[in-house]
Amino acid sequence: MKIKFTSILLAALTLGFINAAHAESNEAECIPQSEMQAIASHFTQFANLANGPLCNDNSQNWHLISSIMFMRKTQFSADMPKSKDELFSGRFASSWYDYYIGRISEIEVVSNCPKGVVAYVYAFGGSAMYVCPMALTDTFSNLDRASVMMHEARHLDGFPHITCSKGARKGIQGACDVKIADGGSYAVTVETYAQLAKYAEGIHPAMRAYSKSSAVVYADEAFENPVRINRSETLLALTNDAKFYSVSAQGETKQLGSAVASGKIVKRGQHMIIFPNDKSVKAQYVFANDEGQIAQSPNDFVTEYNAQTPDQKANLVDLHIGAQWSARVYKNKVTLICDPKSPAQTDISLPAGKVASNLVYPNGYARDVYTVQLLTESGDAIDLSCANKVASMKPSTLRLDQKYARIYKANGAVLGLLGGKLYKIDGDRSTAIQTAIDGNIAEITSQQSFEFFAN
Ligand SMILES: [Zn+2]
Incomplete structure (x- = not known):
């Protein structure tokens, strides 16, 4: 045999x-x-x-x-x-x-x-x-x-x-x-x-x-026993003028490279994909340290997206990519793809009158977690899930004191973005963090770096 x-x-x-x-x-x-x-x-x-x-x-x-x-x-x-x-x-x-x-x-x-x-x-x-x-x-x-x-x-x-x-x-x-x-x-x-x-x-x-x-x-x-990797994590900020900065939990900034445009950053494991605010610029892999670009599309969905009209593109609000599932967030609905071996998709409409705003990661972005939190424009939090390969949407227990545009956990600190400024979030309370780029921050994400690859 x-x-x-x-x-x-x-x-x-x-x-x-x-x-x-x-x-x-x-x-x-x-x-x-x-x-x-x-x-x-x-x-x-x-x-x-x-x-x-x-x-x-x-x-x-x-x-x-x-x-x-x-x-x-x-x-x-x-x-x-x-x-x-x-x-x-x-x-x-x-x-x-x-x-x-x-x-x-x-x-x-x-x-x-x-x-x-x-x-x-x-x-x-x-x-x-x-x-x-x-x-x-x-x-x-x-x-x-x-x-x-x-x-x-x-x-x-x-x-x-x-x-x-x-x-x-x-x-x-x-x-x-x-x-x-x-x-x-x-x-x-x-x-x-x-x-x-x-x-x-x-x-x-x-x-x-x-x-x-x-x-x-x-x-x-790809291993049952975790692989030992010496790494560190920081918050990465992208400004309105498309510059990357690393930001410490105390608000110290360090300028890195530039992006092709400012926009929304979607994580795929360690990779970052940018969906530019300027809809004439294609969605693509992005690198924070002026490494340049890779010509090819990150995946079929991004290829489809790049072929759309600017109006169609504007309908996509956010995207979550887990290891075995993904959630495409549109203004009034969410498309969940829960089985990596099947092209099946499930569309779920947002509650009447609610408009999707942003995905947030108060517990950190993790590829092996099957639920992600979505905030609506009115500030409600909704859980999107593919747990047990079943698509679902339900009210979240997440409570926040402000209508954040983004939340990420980096190096143990939960940081929120609102009005171009950062806040340190502690449960349902938050404290403003002063940075040199206050008012100019368009997007945040978490980013890891690795001892072996550091120069
Ligand atoms: Zn093999």
Whole structure:
């Protein structure tokens, strides 16, 4: 019997990003014939493509072979010290390509994959890797695919997944490994992203930042035993003139980089997506330290949103992205998507006369929590939930003394935004915090940073 080692990648990987060089230029990209011949000498399935260079035609073969090229050609620092925590051990840091071809000799594209699955291999069953079409489009990068290929190759060393019993991926078959120190396939995923973020040469800063966040999302979500990561957390403020600041609980500010525009920031794990107030600017990943932009859309919903008219866009009030659920908040209704394996959506209308204003996170943003609080324009708090995969809306027990535009918990402090100013919230009381950017704060969120990636 063949046992399938399916890799559940869910939101974190299904939303890839593209090679920065590709993003910045539309010059024809070609793989020279010499490289094609070297690749075809191992992957004989590509022999008929090795009679000349292969150029980007957006075909499945192009995406596969350019990902193999990424593994062959990406250079890393000569010295790659391991992290003090469990993010990077370096145990998979030597030649990725040699590791891969030591295990995989055939790549087969399959068409019938369940939602969320990008690739798989069979245990005890040869040296083929099966790739789902989703992984072979411009929504994935070579960097993502290289990480997936390394992950799949590791399965052939005898490392299957388990069903998570807790955490963000609770209940999902094949979505966890027991612990990162075992060095299984999810450890490979974390190691490859961490290595790219910290030690790859010639990587665009925005890709590096994305890779960093991806490493931490997998480390946080794909293991039964929590992965030890040395990290700190701060409140991040975005001003009306699109400047990022970190803000301490005492109100000390430090200016960081700029955003493409001011707007609403939605968290997806460690990633941030901005929905600009200027509806002619597209929603996209945003980075706080002037890392630049990534051309591709964070997900299908954002792609749909970006295709809408400004009036249609203005109807979306807020968005919550959990690990296995999401809530799209419109002025008069909420759309809940409660099952990551199904496209089913549930629309629930707000109570008569109520207009949605903002989601708030007085307990902090958490991917494994299934309820989020929504404030209405009149100041009522409503619980939106996908608990037990059932969509619901009900009055919240949350009580606030002011009609906040945003609330986040960062580094233990609950901070609210109102009228461009910050308040420290303690239950149903609040105290104003003085900052150098008072009156100019448009949005707040929480942001973590990690010892290993700090310069
Ligand atoms: Zn896997």
